[in-house]
Amino acid sequence: MPRDPAEKQALIRRLHRIVGQLEGIERMIEEDRYCGDILNQTAAAQKALQSVGCLLLDSHMHSCVTTRIREGDDAVIDELSALMRKLK
Template sequence: MKADKTAMVRLLKTARGQMDGILKMMEEDRYCVDISNQILATESILRKVNKEIIRAHMQSCVREGLKQGDEDKIEELLSLFEKMNKG
């Protein structure tokens, strides 16, 4: 992986901690809006990590694949973007 692995791992650990917090909030019957805000914050971190991983993939794997004539890299990205837009 060509993305900044240390930064990505740190962000994912933060998201994992937020998920643990969300579970605890659910178990404690906390206010729905507070829970929803935490879910949105976690989603934001995951989107940021995914964006960075895709960026790094495009700059390395896709670029290299296209140089070698691997047109499947374009289809792979299009499929990924389609999945991202379904959510």
């Protein structure tokens, strides 16, 4: 199911920002920066990636899940349950 272009770009911008955070963490490790500061940056990147997961899950539920349930395809519910247990 094609995603709304604006939503697509927003997700991709978020991913780019997280890549930037990871590159920043890499530099801090290279420079032997204080672990506590590196860990704070890591927590921030984890939170950003968690948000991407939430946005993707919301979008999935409002589109594929809703459509497949209406088509009588309840298997999507078990799939959703499995996804939720994996996602942070």
